[in-house]
Amino acid sequence: MSKANLITVVGGIYRELCMHPRWDAYVGSGGRAALALATMDVPVELHAYADESAAENFAYQAALTTISLHITTIPVTPGFHYTHGLSVPAIYGRDQQNPPICVHTSKALRFGMIEGDAIIHAERAVYDPQNAVDPQPFSANGSTADELALVLNRHEAHLFLGQDTTDDDEAVARTLAEKQNAAVVIIKRGPRGALVFDRGTVSTVPAYRTRRVWKIGSGDNFAAQFAGAWLHDGLSAHEAANQASLATAYFCEHGGSYASRAALSEFKRPPIDVSPDWCRGERPKVYLAGPFFNLPQLWLVEQARTTLIDMGLNVFSPYHDVGHGSAEDVVEKDLEAIRSTTLLLALVDGLDAGTIYETGYARAINHPVVVYSECEHSEDRKMMEGSGCIMTDDFVSAIYHTVWEAARV
Structure with a gap:
């Protein structure tokens, strides 16, 4: 496997339980992203924390793909328990103090984690903080990247700016790019799709309407699909975000299943209509x-x-x-x-x-x-x-x- 083409994913493997629709799986942000990238035939390695049971469970899934798995063993793997896909989950095993995972690589996708931290040194990196309370800048723990893309939802983007926030998403993206030395900032905005800031150029991509919606892990899938298209395929940030949006619609419509390149090429859904009001x-x-x-x-x-x-x-x-x-x-x-x-x-x-x-x-x-x-x-x-x-x-x-x-x- 060529290191130059490899994407290194660093993120959680968590046990996810949902009462209805019934769901019980060891995936989490890192596991889901690695599986999504592997399904798109992107060479991928995953660095994650896991206890013995979670590591064994995910290893069975990874064995069916080309994922190279690197586990840092911890006493307890955190779990997220949902009543339904939009409920606030009960989170177990979050209060842990584990040593950080340190990775030097060419291309990286880093997620925020609740059981530890990841210090990344990469040429190009995508960062999704996944923190609705106190998201940390990519470089706060010493991580470095020659070229950085931030993937955020609107709430996280505004939390980063605190009292300096504004309702102008374009202004938020420009300020975040300057403060966090990011070349690209993606702000996900629900039905309005995503705003894409790419080295001073601003564009938008739509969200796509689906018949059904599987919500759990959809954000992980978006970040993974963007990283694959931007870091591996060489698409522009706008093109990568649009492909990620469509691939996430596929994920939502198919109950959390990942799109292959062939399936995505045939998947057609209309953009969500959004009124001026x-x-x-x-x-x-x-x-x-x-x-x-x-x-x-x-x-x-x-x-x-x-x-x-x-x-x-x-x-x-x-x-x-x-x-x-x-x-x-x-x-x-x-x-x-x-x-x-x-x-x-x-x-x-x-x-x-x-x-x-x-x-x-x-x-x-x-x-x-x-x-x-x-x-x-x-x-x-x-x-x-x-x-x-x-x-x-x-x-x-x-x-x-x-x-x-x-x-x-």
């Missing part, structure tokens, strides 16, 4: 329709409402904003709220009469409706499907389709 920071209000008469129903309503708010939307929830009451107390308030909101997310499992009525009312006034239903028979979904509702049987996909419709209108 959304780009200016305006956020429409979503009506959340769903029954709330027992604990499971209330839990789902609360999860949907909290997740939509966390993703920047305004939400009207009959339970939270009107409450229980007689027909005289609640019906007109709910119908007026449907008229004054922009779209509706319907939680229809159980076929609650009120939820079905609200869904039909919204479609009658031509509001977009996203329907989340896992359990109902196709016959009971017929009117919703036939009236143009966006149908999904996956909770995370329902949330994303709602955000995408909100961004479009």
Whole structure:
């Protein structure tokens, strides 16, 4: 294996558990990135921490690829436990003090890790800090690169600047490039895709719409695909970011599976439409329709409402904003709220009469409706499907389709 063509990945191997959809795997940022690159026929080596069980588990996966695996043994491999793909995970084994991994290489992809640190000396490097609280600059621990690309989400980018932050993403990217001596800065912006700063030139690439969304690890996949295209294939930062965006859409649609070059060449999805209002920071209000008469129903309503708010939307929830009451107390308030909101997310499992009525009312006034239903028979979904509702049987996909419709209108 030629060292000149090799990409060195340094990142976590973590145990990831998700209750629904069911998922139990040893991957993490580093493991996932290495697998994604290997699937794209990019020569790759992975440096990671792992305990004996995690190392053995991932070694079985790596054995099916060309990944060269280098493990630093630690007592306990951290774990991330999710209720669903958009829930805040419970994190285990994060309070560890392990010696840093030190690597000298030509091309590197470095991730932030919770169980240790990585000191990288590379000619060219891609850095994804993966820290929603206190991201550290690439050079803070002594890492060096002749040419550096930062891959950040918008929250991380703004955290780096602290009180100096601005809502102007282009200005943020320019400032980060100057302060962190980065040639390239990629800022991921949800439905708006990504802003690409490349040595003073600014461009954007779209996010791509998918039928389903597998969220866990999608950011790892984006960073890996960008690194492969930019470091190995020699694409420009703009071209690499666009390819990474499309490959991440493939990952999301195929339940966390990695795109090969052949599969990606045949994968076509439309860009997500984003309105000028959304780009200016305006956020429409979503009506959340769903029954709330027992604990499971209330839990789902609360999860949907909290997740939509966390993703920047305004939400009207009959339970939270009107409450229980007689027909005289609640019906007109709910119908007026449907008229004054922009779209509706319907939680229809159980076929609650009120939820079905609200869904039909919204479609009658031509509001977009996203329907989340896992359990109902196709016959009971017929009117919703036939009236143009966006149908999904996956909770995370329902949330994303709602955000995408909100961004479009």
